[in-house]
Structures are given as structure tokens and as C-alpha cells.
Amino acid sequence: MTEQQRSEVRAALVAVFPTVAACIPFALILGQQATAKGLSPLEMLAMSSIVFAGSAQLLAVGLWTMPAPVPALALMALLINLRHTLMGASLQAKVAHFGRWRFVAAYVLTDESWALSERRALGAPLTRTFYFTVALSLFVCWQIASVTGTLIGAWLTHPETWGLDFAFPAIFIALALGFWKGARRTGPVLAASALTAVMVHTALPGAWYVIAGALAGIAAAVLTAPRSTTASLGAAS
Amino acid sequence: MTIDPVNLAAILAMGALTYLTRILGFLIADRLPRSGPVRIGLDALPPAVLVSVIAPAVLSGPIEAAAALVTLLLALRLPLVVVVFAGVALVAALRATFG
Numbered sequence: 001m002t003e004q005q006r007s008e009v010r011a012a013l014v015a016v017f018p019t020v021a022a023c024i025p026f027a028l029i030l031g032q033q034a035t036a037k038g039l040s041p042l043e044m045l046a047m048s049s050i051v052f053a054g055s056a057q058l059l060a061v062g063l064w065t066m067p068a069p070v071p072a073l074a075l076m077a078l079l080i081n082l083r084h085t086l087m088g089a090s091l092q093a094k095v096a097h098f099g100r101w102r103f104v105a106a107y108v109l110t111d112e113s114w115a116l117s118e119r120r121a122l123g124a125p126l127t128r129t130f131y132f133t134v135a136l137s138l139f140v141c142w143q144i145a146s147v148t149g150t151l152i153g154a155w156l157t158h159p160e161t162w163g164l165d166f167a168f169p170a171i172f173i174a175l176a177l178g179f180w181k182g183a184r185r186t187g188p189v190l191a192a193s194a195l196t197a198v199m200v201h202t203a204l205p206g207a208w209y210v211i212a213g214a215l216a217g218i219a220a221a222v223l224t225a226p227r228s229t230t231a232s233l234g235a236a237s
Numbered sequence: 238m239t240i241d242p243v244n245l246a247a248i249l250a251m252g253a254l255t256y257l258t259r260i261l262g263f264l265i266a267d268r269l270p271r272s273g274p275v276r277i278g279l280d281a282l283p284p285a286v287l288v289s290v291i292a293p294a295v296l297s298g299p300i301e302a303a304a305a306l307v308t309l310l311l312a313l314r315l316p317l318v319v320v321v322f323a324g325v326a327l328v329a330a331l332r333a334t335f336g
Contacts, residue, residue, distance in 0.1 A: 025318055043244050050252035059290055060251060067243040074250035081258040083283050088262015089269050106259040163328030169291040169305060170324030175314040176291075179284035186284060193285045194292040201293035212290045217285025218278040225277045 005129045012133035015120065020095075020137055023054070024145045029167045030058055031149015037064040041150040047148045052108065052139060055175070056080040059210070062168055072208060079214050087114040090105045094118075094126040101128055108135035188224040193217035300331045 001009075027048075034044050039061070051057055056077045061095055063073065091114060113135040117126055119235065179184050197213030252301070262269075270276050295305040308324040 022318060025321070029321075030307030039244065040239055043240050044269070046240060046245065047248045049252075050248050051255050052252075053255050055287075056251065056255060060247075064288070066241075068241075068247035070243065070247045071251055073247045074254055078254040079282070080286050081255045082279065084255075084258040085262040085265070086279060088259055089266040090262075091285070091289035092263045092266035093268075095263065102263050103260065106263060107256060109259045161329065161332070163304075163325040163330075165294075166301065166304060166325050166328040167321055169294050169301070170286050170308045170321045171317070172287045172291045173305060173308050173324075174317050174320045176284050176287040177309070177312050179287070186281075187312025189281045189285050190288045193288040194296075197289035197292040198296055209293060210268065210286065211294065213296065214282065214286045217289065221285070222274045222278050225274070 005127075008127050009128040009133050011120075012116075012130045013137065014132045015116050016112075016137045019116065020141045023112070023138065023141055026054060026058070026171070027142055027145030028149040028152065029164070029171075030054075030061060031146045031151070032056075032153035032164065033057045033168070034061045034064075034146075035150045035153030038066055039060055039064065039150070041147050044150045045143060045147050045207060047145050049139075051077065052142065053077070053081055053084075053110065054142070055172075058168055058171070064208070072211070075166075076210055079211060083111075084109055084114075087111070090114075091117060095131065096129055098131075105135070108139050110135070110138060112138055184225075185221075189217040189221040192220035300328060300335065304328045304331065 017153040031041075031044055034047075039047075047057055047060070051060075059076060059080060060073050063069065063076065066142065084213045088109060091109075095105055098105055113131070116134050117131055120126055120130055175188075193216055196216035200212040201209035262283055271297055291305075304324055304327045308320060311323055312320045
């Protein structure tokens, strides 16, 4: 390892440390909830290493039944993770020099590694060493903590007494705030999604309420977008 | 310590579609619209999904709805980990008192 690579590793570890610390309680809760749904530690490890997407996994475990609703879970993962396509598109210019390593880079792309890499790219060229140090730190931490959560979870037989079933809603409420762009733009999206989700949830079994709610929110965003903005920007593109 | 075949199928399907969303961005970066209805829809996707997921749970009872409101207000100021602990503790306390 050259001196330059060593300093890239150091910079990446400093940058990723707070995020690694924040993902541990997430992953522990994920593992605990997975155990409550009857998933084994090995299945947790398979999901964490094959899917490796925090919010999609948290959601999937919330929706999990036996036998697993495969089409609904797959469609949900697709919808939730579509945001990665936008992140990948914005990162493409900075990782173009990775060459074939981009196909590996994509496998470990997360909200966090994207955000840290974009921030790094503001001040310095994004190196492969920096990117993979950040992404793999998160990957390893996620595997260890989510499996540990399943082992701890076996001891917690009545999680609702401790309010642990409210951990997901609390996490998602806090995360949703990050997407707030004002009542005019985000208000209709949230209202349409919440109403549709609640109605479909009472009418249909399974995970379809997530998909119906998401589609209603998208429709609301497109329909309530300022017409002038849509037209002028649309013409410019 | 086993893997159920249906569970494995679900995990593989989720993994394949998730990888698709990740590699797609690198491959279509130059063709994605920077504005217009498609872009507006894509921008609205994350909050729409998050709210759809939690709405039935949050509106399932008065304790959950009250705790969600408090969580929302706390999240405006406090870091995520603190907010989650506070929300969970509040639900546990309310259930112990009224449940």
C-alpha cells in the first residue's frame, strides 16, 4: 500500500466513523424484529449481505409473513431503492475512472456511502480506495450488528411491552423529515400517500398498501407541481 | 439455523432488483431527465414510500398517534438515535400507564 493510499484510508475511516456508529442501533433493531418474524440468524446474514439496503430491509422485515410474500417484497425493494438510481447517476462522473470496479461499487452503494463520497468529491478526486473503505466499513458493520440483533432478539419475547415495535415508525418519521421541501411541494405527497396507505391497508392483506401509497404520492407530486416550472424546465431539457 | 427456500427466494429477488437500481444509475446517467414530470415523480418517491409504510401503524391507536407527533417534533431538533430511543420509551410508558 502506498503512502497516498494509506492517507485515503485514514480520511475515509474518519469520514465514515459517525455513520458506522449510527447504523449499529438500526441493525440491532432490524435483527431483533427479524427474529420476532421467525427469521433465523443465517437468513438475516443472507439478507444483509445480498440486499444490503437498510430501509428496504427494515421494511421487508415489517411486512414479512410465512411463507414470504415474494412478489410484494421484491416490488417493495425495487420501489424503495429506486432512489439509488438517482444517486448512481449523480455519482457516475466521479466514479467513471473506476472502470469495471463500478460493478462492484454499485453492489455496496448506499445512501450513506453516496453522501460521503459526494462530499469527498467536492474537495478532492474520489479515489477507489476512499470509496471502498467507506462502503466496506458500512457493509461489515451492517452484517455483524444485524446478526447480533437476531441473537439478542431471541431473549426479547414481548418487544411491544418495551415499545420496540414503534422503533420503525420513529426511524421513518425522522428520515421522512429529511425530504421535507415545504408544505406546497411535500404536503400533497404525504397526504395522498398516508390516506391511500391507510385505506388499502384496511381493504387488502399483505404489503400492497406500501405500493399503493407510494404511487398515490408520486401522482400527487406530479399533479400538484407548479405548471410553469414543469413546462419551462421540461422545455429546457 | 436454516434457510427456508421461500425466504431465500424473497431475499434473492429483493437483492437482484436492489442491485439493478444501483447499477442502473451508473449506466443511464447521461439519459435521465433533469426536470419534468418523471423527475418530479422520482424526487417524491422517498417521502411517499416512508409515509405509506408508517401511516397504518401510526394511525392504529391514540397512543401510537400521540407518540408519532412527539417523535416528529423531537426529530426537528435531535439526532436520529436520540429520537428513536425517546419515541420507543414514550410508547412503552404510555402503554404501561393506559394499556
